[in-house]
Structures are given as structure tokens and as C-alpha cells.
Amino acid sequence: MFRIETEVDKNRRAQLHRRLRDTNTERSPVLRALRGTPSEKEVPLHVWGLNEEGLLAGGLVGRTWAGWLHVDLLWIDAGLRQGGLGSQLLSCAEELARVERGCGFARVETWDFQAPGFYRKRGYEVVCAIPDYPPGVTEYTLTKRLGCAAGGGASGGAVQGAS
Numbered sequence: 001m002f003r004i005e006t007e008v009d010k011n012r013r014a015q016l017h018r019r020l021r022d023t024n025t026e027r028s029p030v031l032r033a034l035r036g037t038p039s040e041k042e043v044p045l046h047v048w049g050l051n052e053e054g055l056l057a058g059g060l061v062g063r064t065w066a067g068w069l070h071v072d073l074l075w076i077d078a079g080l081r082q083g084g085l086g087s088q089l090l091s092c093a094e095e096l097a098r099v100e101r102g103c104g105f106a107r108v109e110t111w112d113f114q115a116p117g118f119y120r121k122r123g124y125e126v127v128c129a130i131p132d133y134p135p136g137v138t139e140y141t142l143t144k145r146l147g148c149a150a151g152g153g154a155s156g157g158a159v160q161g162a163s
Helices: 010-027 029-034 085-100 116-121
Strands: 043-050 056-065 068-076 105-111 125-130 139-145
Touching: 010 029, 043 085, 056 085, 068 085, 085 105, 105 116, 116 125, 116 139
Parallel strands: 068 105
Antiparallel strands: 043 056, 056 068, 105 139, 125 139
16 A cells, blocks of 8 residues: 655756656666766756847757757847847757767757747658647657767857847
8 A cells, every 4th residue: 555645846857857867778788878977967058148238139048968958948039030140049059969968969849830840951850740739739859860070079069140
């Protein structure tokens, strides 16, 4: 017999996370090999597009982990869409992930009314479509091969021409 509880509990969540991680490490040779390497940790990757006044015109928030760039958020001010800023931000993030962090792949989730076409035009392929998530909307997961990581680092952290 078990007692079931439903409250949010940060300590139990952390314990559950550790136990699942340990189980996954035990069962997966790939994850086991990842432990203790620099690729084991998620590292934030942010790219910002600023206007002439230094105000936010758009941005990309992502992270790298295990040789993958995960694009979490990409937004461009409505008046600046179709001007190339989104492509610049995405290209910059991909290049940083590939060159500085050794990533070979990228992934993103987007809804049907957001940007699946934008990502497809930039080499991403749909690998999953979830209809009615949320109801009436389709969520897509897209991935892209970034190519081989070249030596050296990308220069600078600014996106040029992002006005």
C-alpha cells in the first residue's frame, strides 16, 4: 500500500531527478560515457539582436548539451520580421555551438503558427509532429546537422547588421 501525494516538493523532485539520472547512466553506455566530460553539462547559449539605441530587437535563448544545440526561444520584434535578423541570430547560435562547443546537431520545437517554414528554409527537417498540442495546434520538432566542428573559436559575440 502506498500513500499518494500531489504537492510540489523541490527536495523530492531533486531526489527523483538524481535517481532517474543514475538509472539512465546505469542502463545507457552513451550516457555513462558522457558522465564526467564537459559535454555532460547543459551550457546556456544566448544571442541578442539590438537596435541602434541598444534596445532588444530580437533574441535567441538556447543551450548546448551532449553535442546538440537546443533552441528554446527565438523571437523577433514584429516590425522587424522578414528583415533577416532571425536568420542572423540562428546562424550565429549554430556557428557558436558548432565551432566553440563542438555541436554536430541542432533541434527546436515550434508550433504550426510560429515558424516551421522558417526553420525548414534553414535546413531543419521535421522529425516529429504532435497534433492538438495544445488543442487545435500542431507542435513540430525539427533537427539539423550542423556539420563538423572546426578548430578555433568564432570571433566576437555580436551579430553584425542586426539593426
